[in-house]
Amino acid sequence: MGGGRLVIDLFGPPYEIGLKHGQALAPQILSQLQIYRGIFADTCKYDWPQVLEVAEQFRATIGRLAPDLLEEMRGIADGVGQSDVGLLDIVALNARSEIALGQWDDGCTALAWKLGTSGKQLLGQNWDWRASVGENLALMSIRRVGKPTIWMVTEPGIVGKIGFNSSSVGVCLNAIRARPISTDLLPIHLLLRTALECDSLDAAIATFETLGGAASSQHILIADAHRARGLELSPRGGAYLREDADGLIVHTNHFLQNRLVDEPPWLSGSPFRLEKARALCGEIVKEVGPVPLGDAVNAALLRRRVFANTENSPQAICCSPDPARGPLAKIETLFNIVMTFEDGKQPRAEVVFGRPGSGAETRVVYNMPW
Structure with a gap:
């Protein structure tokens, strides 16, 4: 690509x-x-x-x-x-x-990382979906009076997706296959947009709760310059994940704490990707040693050391098409985004289209804001 x-x-x-x-x-x-x-x-x-x-x-x-x-x-x-x-x-x-009543089979590996006492928060993911969608993806900014400016990567026609705003609130998304679905609540892509119109993580969570939750079971990884939360949302209620001792939240395509819905196993590679991403970040922590994490860890490092990982292919962190599946179900990593938030500084992000580290990804690293 x-x-x-x-x-x-x-x-x-x-x-x-x-x-x-x-x-x-x-x-x-x-x-x-x-x-x-x-x-x-x-x-x-x-x-x-x-x-x-x-x-x-x-x-x-x-x-x-x-x-x-x-x-x-x-x-x-x-x-x-x-x-x-x-x-x-x-x-x-x-x-x-x-x-689709929970029948999608998109992957995605997401992580949020509060880098020690540096004041730097990273938020990023590989977004895995049908290869046919990849050529249509667009970079978009949205400005409305009285609301933060939004920058996101989106599918054309969809009003909310993965990205961040001028108040340093960012969102990533992991699909979950579970029932039930409620047509009385907002679809997940509208909740992503709603979060991007908020000026803090706490305001976004309060808004979700006021709206009654999500129409389907999904995981939104949300962060601002101060903290991150993994929101395991469903029509029956949610569970909120906090950072571990290293400041990390990692999530793939199965719920870790939310037991309120019927969630049959579906993507066999999801637990592997979860543990692999945690292990790779742990290796980075050990290698950095006494050097402040905020000085050593950035978007380029995460792309290279975490998001480019191909172990357990095709269901790897960097997902490649499964040759056993037909062309309509050809799923792969379509883009990688890593956002950086620091108190008092302009939020920013780097985006690469295609599978990071594969040699087939875009040579250009797209910067947001542009």
């Missing part, structure tokens, strides 16, 4: 933000809709009219709990400028994790 990436800057009221989003990324949004038609048909045997029936239930919920984001989605649909693309199509993209 190479070449330049689409970088778009959005600003204004919600509908205008959505309109510009739809206009700027119309070909990619049409591609995403085509891709997800195939994925829904393959994974849960839904045709598109069935998908839109569930999307209608979420449309009502979003209108009640996050009306600004529904207006933004309306703008996206209008911006695409195709008579056969309406609001419900965009709602379906934003509720894709929920409409």
Whole structure:
């Protein structure tokens, strides 16, 4: 995977933000809709009219709990400028994790690391998903009056994803396959966006609790310049993970503490990735020794030493396609992001598209803010 990436800057009221989003990324949004038609048909045997029936239930919920984001989605649909693309199509993209009733099989390895007494907080992940989606990914900034500026990597048509804001609040996401699903709560991608509109980790958690939780079982790893929490969310309630003795929270694709949902084992590599990432970070701690961690550990080091690891391939931290699976289910690491937050300094992040350390990733390291 190479070449330049689409970088778009959005600003204004919600509908205008959505309109510009739809206009700027119309070909990619049409591609995403085509891709997800195939994925829904393959994974849960839904045709598109069935998908839109569930999307209608979420449309009502979003209108009640996050009306600004529904207006933004309306703008996206209008911006695409195709008579056969309406609001419900965009709602379906934003509720894709929920409409599939927990049948997705995306991976992802995420970690947050408070680096000793340095005051530096790192937050990063490999995002693993269908290879066909990879070419459509875009870098996006969103500015609204009275809210922090947001920078994120997103799938076109989706209003919230992985990234951070000008108040040094960042989010990563790990998919969890579990039931139940609730159409009375916000889809996870809208909760990610909601968090990115908050000015602290505590404010984001309070907002989630006010909204009643997540429509599906998911893990949001959230951090600001002071701390991190692993939020194991579900329609039945959540569990919040704290840093270990080394300042680390590591998470993959199974719940560690949340026992409120029906979660059958699904990705056999998830426990391996969890322990491997912890072990690799532990090796770094031992090697650094008395040198302050904040001086030695940065985004480039984590990409090289942790996120590029290919042990237990194809279900490795750096995920590669499984040759035993068909082309529609070709899953691999599509990007790596590492965010850095320090009190009193501008937050920043580095993004590499493709599998880090593979030689096939983008040679360019994309910096946020740009």
